[in-house]
Amino acid sequence: MWLIRAWMEEEIEWSESLGKILYACTNCNNCVQSCKFPFNDEIVNIITATREEVVANGLVMPKVARFFRNIEAYGNPYREPRENRGRWAEGMGIEPYQGQEFLFYVGCVGSFDEKGQRAAKALGELLTKAGVSFGILGSREECDGNEVNMLGESRIFQMLREKNSQLFKDAGVKKIITLSPHAYNVFRKEYPGGLEVFHYTRILADLIKEGKLKPTSKLNRRVSYHDPCFLGRHAGEYEAPRQILAAIPGVELVEMERNRENSFCCGGGSANFYTDFFGGGENSPSRIRVREAGKSGASVLAVACPTCAVMLGEAIKDEGIEEKLVIKDIAEILGEPVSHQ
């Protein structure tokens, strides 16, 4: 904050190291939660507004500029052709969206990253088993724009928001289930009203409560849950993921030292999963977090965000603890032992 003010007041020049500091903020919201100053609610907004200034002044760092270019050209940061977007669902019998009760919005990481695709498949299977009326947009789906917005590129964000809003309107979408808490955040807060948006953990927790999904077999594992910033601190949803895990027989839920409001970010927000301003060093947030998970005694680290799955999965490899700790999305864990009534 001091550096931002110094730059705004022209006491310091723009530099690469200032850029690294500014872009390393993951918008995790921990400062909003913890800071005692009266402007705490505005800290993340100030960071985003500063990034908007950086865009306006043509000072965007190359890694971030590449992220923007890819989103604008391909609709995703992976440079994947649009027609590949629904490939993860091939052979699963999941219908294209055509007026079903829910649109299952998968997002870029769920569509293209291998770990994200596993979570998307597990969730698709669970929704199908529970008889939920839903469909996907496949190649019509577009990036939701949460990270673009947080990185201050308002022109591209507005374009994405308009495209998606028009698509939802034309298709008659009223209710959305998101795989990613990042999409959940932006659809609720930045898109025009009239949409009911649910993170999938709330849907699954309710399906279990209603008896439409019944976990039966035993998992017999100690499981720790990592609260994603955009589901926890940004949306206040701490219980649905824990309700799902608690309903699975054999799951012993153990908390990490930092949990719920005090959860420690995986380091992937604000597109850091792509731009990686932290690098993979041993003091990177993701490696600190998996060491913390290891200390809890868990052998499974449950996540409810495909970005966290990618970040923490890589950190487990970098730490060399693959034998002791595995990452699984909550939908995957529930998908293993669940039976349909």
Ligand code: SF4
């Ligand atoms: S990384 Fe998190 S705690 Fe740090 S400034 Fe950004 S939002 Fe605040």
